[in-house]
Amino acid sequence: MNADDPKFTAHVLGEFDDLTPAERAEIEALIANDPAAAAAAEETRALVARLRAELPGEAAGTLQEEQRAAVLEAASAEKVVRFPRLAAVLAAIAACVIVGISYGLLFRAYESGSDVKPVAAVPASSSHFVLLATPAPTDPIPSPTADLASKVTLNPAPPVSTPLAFDGKLQEELKDAPQIAALQPAPAAPALQPMVRAEPAVPAQSPASSTSSTTVTTTSPPPPEFQFAPATAARKSIKLPVGVPLDSAEPQGGAALSKAVTPKDKLAEADASKAMPVAAWARVRRGFAATSGGIGDNSYGLDDRGGIADKASNANSFDTLTENAFLNVPENPLSTFSIDVDTASYAIVRRYLNDNHLPPTGAVRIEELLNYFPYDYPQPQGAAPFSATMEVATCPWAPEHRLVRVGLKGREIPKDERPPSNLVFLIDVSGSMNMPNKLPLLQKCFSLLVEQLGPKDRVSIVTYASGTKLVLEPTQDKEAMQTAIDGLHAGGGTHGSSGIDLAYRMAQQSFIPGGTNRVILATDGDWNIGITNQSELLSMITRKAKSGVFLTVLGFGLDNLKDSMLVKLADHGNGHYAYIDTEQEARKVFVDQLSSTLVTIAKDVKIQVEFNPVQVSSYRLVGYEKRLLAKEDFNNDKKDAGEIGAGHTVTALYEVVPVGKERPEIAKVDELKYQRIPRAVPVEKPTPQRETEIQEREKLPSAAPAAAPVPAAKAETPAADGRTGAEKPATEEIALNPAPGAAPADGRTVTMHAPHKTIIVDADRGNNTTQASALAEPSPLPASVRKEMLTLKLRYKEPDGEKSKLLEFPLTDPGTTWEKSSPDFHFAAAVASYGMLLRDSKYLGEATWQSVVEWAREGLGADKHGYRTEFLSLLDRARAMKQ
Amino acid sequence: MPAPDALELIALLDRFERPLVRYAQSITGDLESARDVVQETFIKLARGGMSESGDVVDNARHLEAWLFTVTRNRAVDHQRKFSRIIPMPLPEDRPCAEPGPAAVLERQESATALFRLLDALSPNQREVIRLKFQNDLSYREIAEITRLSVTNVGFLLHSGLKKLRELLREQSPEDFDLSRSVL
Missing domain, CATH: 1.10.1740.10 (RNA polymerase sigma factor, region 2, helix turn helix motif)
Known part of the structure; x- marks a missing residue:
C-alpha cells in the first residue's frame, strides 16, 4: 500500500465502506509514519475542502415554470391531490436535506449546537439520537414533560371516533418539552413534527386536558387532521413522510413508512383546499421557498463601485420572486402571511439607482419598500403591544378596485426607558469586506450605535474570517468598545457559521432576562468556509433563535452581496434585515430608530385576512411574497413568523376586487366538479377560534384539573377596562363579530376615525374567543356581517412567550374615494407603485411614473427625518432610467 | 415507494x-x-x-x-x-467559467481557476468528482448512478484528485497554499 493507491484516497475521503479493517489500519500507519504519505493526505484534504466549498457554488439552472407545472400535473393526474399541512412538506424537505449531508456532518452540527445552553439544558444532540434510535418504548404514562420519542411511538392510531386533542394541546406539550423545541426544526425534528402534531388524546392524559378536548368534540368536531406514527418511524434511517389519504383510520397502517394520514374532513371540504388548482402551487411553493432555503442563487451582475451590470460576471445574489396573483375569494377566502420589518430592499434599490443602474427585479421586495417608512398609526393603548389600523379607499392604479391598507404600530419605548441590552456584534472581517463601502462604513455604523448606548448596556464583539475571534469580552466600557471597533481590519476567508456559533454562545452567556438580547451580524453574506449550504445554515440559525436571542442582519457592499442568504437568515433567526449603503442609513437604523432596531415587543406576528365572498370577488396581496404562510400556519404556534420592534410600523396592502366588478385575469383552471358553493350562503367560520379556545384552556396548570373550563374563561378575560370576564360562551360568539363600529362587550375599544376606519386594540383580548357550539349549523349571516369586506386576524407572542394571542377586527368598506383617503394612504400607494414600476409588474394598471410622483407628493406629510423627500428624488432617478 | x-x-x-x-x-x-x-x-x-x-x-x-x-x-x-x-459539456455556457472583472473577489477567481482545471480532467473523472463533491454522494451511490463498479469509481476519484493536485501545484502554487492556510 502506498499513497498512490485508490484505497488511500478513499480513506482520506472518509469512504470506509469498502475498506477492510486491515486496510484501514495499514493506511493509518502509513500516514503516521511516512511524511510523504502524510503530505499527500494533507494535500488531498485541502483540495477536497476546496472542491466541497466551491463546486456547490457552480451555477445551476432551474426548470421553467411551465415545466414545473407539467410535473405537478403529472402528479395530480396520478392521484387525488391533497393539501397536507405545511409541516409535512417541510418535513419532506428536511428529510431531503438530511439526506443531502452525511451523517458525520450532521452529528458534528448537532454537537456544536449543544454547546449553546438551551433554555432547558438538554443537549439537542442527545434528544435527537434518542429520537431516532428508540424502538417503541413501553412506558404507558407519558410524563408531563413529554418525552417525544415515546409519544411518537406510543399511541396506536385511534379509531376515528376518539376525541381528538389537536394542535393547541400538543403545542402545550411541546412547550413543556423545551429540549424538543430547541431541536425543531433542526433536520430531524420536522420529520418528527408532523407525526406528533395533532396527536390523538391518550387516556392517560391529565383530567384537565381531556375535559377540554371532550368539550370540543361535543360542541363541534374539530378538523380531525391527525397523523399517526408507526413504531417503525423510529428507525434510524430517515424517511420522507409520504402522505396517503385514508377515509377510515386503519390502525398502524401496516407500512414501514411513516404515513401522514389525513382523514376526510367534513368542515375543511368547504374551503376547497383538497383539490388545489395548479396555479396555486406556485404560490404555495413560494410560501415555503423562504423556509426551505432553496439553494437559489439567481445572480445579477453589478461589480463594486464601477457598477458593471454584466450578467456573466456578477456576484450579487437575489432570489427571484414572482408577484402574488389575484386569488378568487370562494376558493381562497383566507390570506395568511407573516409580518416583516426588513428594510434592506429599499436601500439596495437606492444603492443601485444611485449607481445609475436599475435594480434586478429580485432585489425589489415591495413589503420592504413599504416598511422602510414610518407611518402615522396610533399608539397602542392598554396591554396590547401594537395597534392595528385599517383603511380602504379607491385603488389609485385600478379605480374599479379598492385598496386596503393594514397598518400595525408597535408601542414606542422612550430612549431612557429602553431595557438594558446585551449585544453581540458579529462582524465579518474576511477579505471581501476590505472595501471602502464595507468595513469602514461598518465601523462607523457600530460607532454610532455605541454612542447611543447607556451605562447598563453590554457589548461583546466576535469577528470571523478564516477563523473566529472574540475581540471584545462582554463589557459596559464604551471606550473599550470603540477601541475594538477602530481596531478591526479585514483579511482571509469567511467562516460564517463558526462565527454565528460563538456569537450566540456569547449572547447566552450574558443573557439579560427581560432585556434586549441580540446578535448584530454585519456581513456581505459571502461565506465560503464551514457550513455554506443554505439549508444547513438556516436550520442552525433556527436552532439558535430558540435561545431567545434576536438577530439583526446588516448587509454591506454591492459586489457580492448574498442578499438571498441574508433575507433568509433574518427570517429564520427571529431577526430583521437592513442594508447599510450610506452613513445616513446607519443613522436611521442605529440613531433615529434605535429602539425599533433593538427592542422586540412582539414576535411571530402573523396576519390572516378572511375575505367575505358576499363583498369581494378576488384580491391580491401586494408584496410579502417571501413571507406567505399556509392558512393552517396561522394557528400553529410552532410556525415562526416576523418580529415587531418598539415603534416599528408595518404596512400591508391588498388590492381588492369588489363583487360585480370585472375580475382581473386569474390563472384559469377548469371549474371544479365537487366544489360548488353557492356564493350567497355564508361560508362557515373556519376553526381557529375553537382551536384557540383549547390552547387557552391548556394554560391551566394540570395540577388543578377540577377547575377546568369556567375559570379558564375568567382567566383569559381582559381586566383592562374593569369588566369581569364571566362571559358565557354564547355571548362570546357575539363578541366575535361585532357590528362595525360598535364597541363589543369584551374589552376592545373600537375607534372610528373618519374618513377611514381605525380600530385600536386597547386590551389584551388575547384568545378570548367563541364557543364552538353555535357553529354547528350554517345560518344566514346577520346583515351587518354581510356588509363586512373582510376580517383581519392577528396573532402574536410576547417576546419571551411560547403561546400566541389572537386579535380580530372586521372591516366594512365605507366607500372612501381616493381623494378623501389619508396622506399616508397616498404615500403607501406611491411606494407600492414604485416597486411595481421597477418590477415591470403586470398589475401596474394605470400607474405611471408621473402619477406615482403626484401620489407621493400628496403623501409627504411632516416627514420628520426626510425619508419621504429622499424618496421623491429616487423616483426621479428611477423614472429617468426607466424611460 | x-x-x-x-x-x-x-x-x-x-x-x-x-x-x-x-x-x-x-x-x-x-x-x-x-x-x-x-x-x-x-x-x-x-x-x-x-x-x-x-x-x-x-x-x-x-x-x-x-x-x-x-x-x-x-x-x-x-x-x-x-x-x-x-x-461532457463545453464550459462556455457556465457563467462562472468566465473571468471576472478586477473587483471580483479573490475567492471567485480561485473558484474559476478550479473550474478551469476541472476541464483538464477526463469526462469520467469530472463526472465522479461532481457527483462526489458537488452532490455529496458516496462511492456506492456514484457507482449505482454511473453503472461503474465501486472500485472503478474509487480509481477515477483517486486519479482525478491526483491530477488536480498536480495541476494546482504547477499552475498556481500560491493559490494552493492559500487554500491550505485556510484550513
Whole structure:
C-alpha cells in the first residue's frame, strides 16, 4: 500500500465502506509514519475542502415554470391531490436535506449546537439520537414533560371516533418539552413534527386536558387532521413522510413508512383546499421557498463601485420572486402571511439607482419598500403591544378596485426607558469586506450605535474570517468598545457559521432576562468556509433563535452581496434585515430608530385576512411574497413568523376586487366538479377560534384539573377596562363579530376615525374567543356581517412567550374615494407603485411614473427625518432610467 | 415507494431541481435539454416510476440516487439521439467559467481557476468528482448512478484528485497554499 493507491484516497475521503479493517489500519500507519504519505493526505484534504466549498457554488439552472407545472400535473393526474399541512412538506424537505449531508456532518452540527445552553439544558444532540434510535418504548404514562420519542411511538392510531386533542394541546406539550423545541426544526425534528402534531388524546392524559378536548368534540368536531406514527418511524434511517389519504383510520397502517394520514374532513371540504388548482402551487411553493432555503442563487451582475451590470460576471445574489396573483375569494377566502420589518430592499434599490443602474427585479421586495417608512398609526393603548389600523379607499392604479391598507404600530419605548441590552456584534472581517463601502462604513455604523448606548448596556464583539475571534469580552466600557471597533481590519476567508456559533454562545452567556438580547451580524453574506449550504445554515440559525436571542442582519457592499442568504437568515433567526449603503442609513437604523432596531415587543406576528365572498370577488396581496404562510400556519404556534420592534410600523396592502366588478385575469383552471358553493350562503367560520379556545384552556396548570373550563374563561378575560370576564360562551360568539363600529362587550375599544376606519386594540383580548357550539349549523349571516369586506386576524407572542394571542377586527368598506383617503394612504400607494414600476409588474394598471410622483407628493406629510423627500428624488432617478 | 403527491413533489423539486439540472447540463452541454431531461425525470417520479423499477428500498437517500440515475440515463440518451460527442459539456455556457472583472473577489477567481482545471480532467473523472463533491454522494451511490463498479469509481476519484493536485501545484502554487492556510 502506498499513497498512490485508490484505497488511500478513499480513506482520506472518509469512504470506509469498502475498506477492510486491515486496510484501514495499514493506511493509518502509513500516514503516521511516512511524511510523504502524510503530505499527500494533507494535500488531498485541502483540495477536497476546496472542491466541497466551491463546486456547490457552480451555477445551476432551474426548470421553467411551465415545466414545473407539467410535473405537478403529472402528479395530480396520478392521484387525488391533497393539501397536507405545511409541516409535512417541510418535513419532506428536511428529510431531503438530511439526506443531502452525511451523517458525520450532521452529528458534528448537532454537537456544536449543544454547546449553546438551551433554555432547558438538554443537549439537542442527545434528544435527537434518542429520537431516532428508540424502538417503541413501553412506558404507558407519558410524563408531563413529554418525552417525544415515546409519544411518537406510543399511541396506536385511534379509531376515528376518539376525541381528538389537536394542535393547541400538543403545542402545550411541546412547550413543556423545551429540549424538543430547541431541536425543531433542526433536520430531524420536522420529520418528527408532523407525526406528533395533532396527536390523538391518550387516556392517560391529565383530567384537565381531556375535559377540554371532550368539550370540543361535543360542541363541534374539530378538523380531525391527525397523523399517526408507526413504531417503525423510529428507525434510524430517515424517511420522507409520504402522505396517503385514508377515509377510515386503519390502525398502524401496516407500512414501514411513516404515513401522514389525513382523514376526510367534513368542515375543511368547504374551503376547497383538497383539490388545489395548479396555479396555486406556485404560490404555495413560494410560501415555503423562504423556509426551505432553496439553494437559489439567481445572480445579477453589478461589480463594486464601477457598477458593471454584466450578467456573466456578477456576484450579487437575489432570489427571484414572482408577484402574488389575484386569488378568487370562494376558493381562497383566507390570506395568511407573516409580518416583516426588513428594510434592506429599499436601500439596495437606492444603492443601485444611485449607481445609475436599475435594480434586478429580485432585489425589489415591495413589503420592504413599504416598511422602510414610518407611518402615522396610533399608539397602542392598554396591554396590547401594537395597534392595528385599517383603511380602504379607491385603488389609485385600478379605480374599479379598492385598496386596503393594514397598518400595525408597535408601542414606542422612550430612549431612557429602553431595557438594558446585551449585544453581540458579529462582524465579518474576511477579505471581501476590505472595501471602502464595507468595513469602514461598518465601523462607523457600530460607532454610532455605541454612542447611543447607556451605562447598563453590554457589548461583546466576535469577528470571523478564516477563523473566529472574540475581540471584545462582554463589557459596559464604551471606550473599550470603540477601541475594538477602530481596531478591526479585514483579511482571509469567511467562516460564517463558526462565527454565528460563538456569537450566540456569547449572547447566552450574558443573557439579560427581560432585556434586549441580540446578535448584530454585519456581513456581505459571502461565506465560503464551514457550513455554506443554505439549508444547513438556516436550520442552525433556527436552532439558535430558540435561545431567545434576536438577530439583526446588516448587509454591506454591492459586489457580492448574498442578499438571498441574508433575507433568509433574518427570517429564520427571529431577526430583521437592513442594508447599510450610506452613513445616513446607519443613522436611521442605529440613531433615529434605535429602539425599533433593538427592542422586540412582539414576535411571530402573523396576519390572516378572511375575505367575505358576499363583498369581494378576488384580491391580491401586494408584496410579502417571501413571507406567505399556509392558512393552517396561522394557528400553529410552532410556525415562526416576523418580529415587531418598539415603534416599528408595518404596512400591508391588498388590492381588492369588489363583487360585480370585472375580475382581473386569474390563472384559469377548469371549474371544479365537487366544489360548488353557492356564493350567497355564508361560508362557515373556519376553526381557529375553537382551536384557540383549547390552547387557552391548556394554560391551566394540570395540577388543578377540577377547575377546568369556567375559570379558564375568567382567566383569559381582559381586566383592562374593569369588566369581569364571566362571559358565557354564547355571548362570546357575539363578541366575535361585532357590528362595525360598535364597541363589543369584551374589552376592545373600537375607534372610528373618519374618513377611514381605525380600530385600536386597547386590551389584551388575547384568545378570548367563541364557543364552538353555535357553529354547528350554517345560518344566514346577520346583515351587518354581510356588509363586512373582510376580517383581519392577528396573532402574536410576547417576546419571551411560547403561546400566541389572537386579535380580530372586521372591516366594512365605507366607500372612501381616493381623494378623501389619508396622506399616508397616498404615500403607501406611491411606494407600492414604485416597486411595481421597477418590477415591470403586470398589475401596474394605470400607474405611471408621473402619477406615482403626484401620489407621493400628496403623501409627504411632516416627514420628520426626510425619508419621504429622499424618496421623491429616487423616483426621479428611477423614472429617468426607466424611460 | 408510492408516487409522491404534489406538495411532496414541490419539496423535491425545490431540493433537487438545481443539482439535477446542473448535472444533466454537464452531460448534455446545454441548459435547455438539461431542463427537458430533468422535467422527464420528475414526471417519471410523479407517475410512480420508482415503484415500477421494482425497488423495495424506501429511504430518501435512495430516492436521491434514483433521481440522479434517471437523470443521467436520460441525459446520455439525449446525447446519443442528437449524436453529439458523448458525455461532457463545453464550459462556455457556465457563467462562472468566465473571468471576472478586477473587483471580483479573490475567492471567485480561485473558484474559476478550479473550474478551469476541472476541464483538464477526463469526462469520467469530472463526472465522479461532481457527483462526489458537488452532490455529496458516496462511492456506492456514484457507482449505482454511473453503472461503474465501486472500485472503478474509487480509481477515477483517486486519479482525478491526483491530477488536480498536480495541476494546482504547477499552475498556481500560491493559490494552493492559500487554500491550505485556510484550513
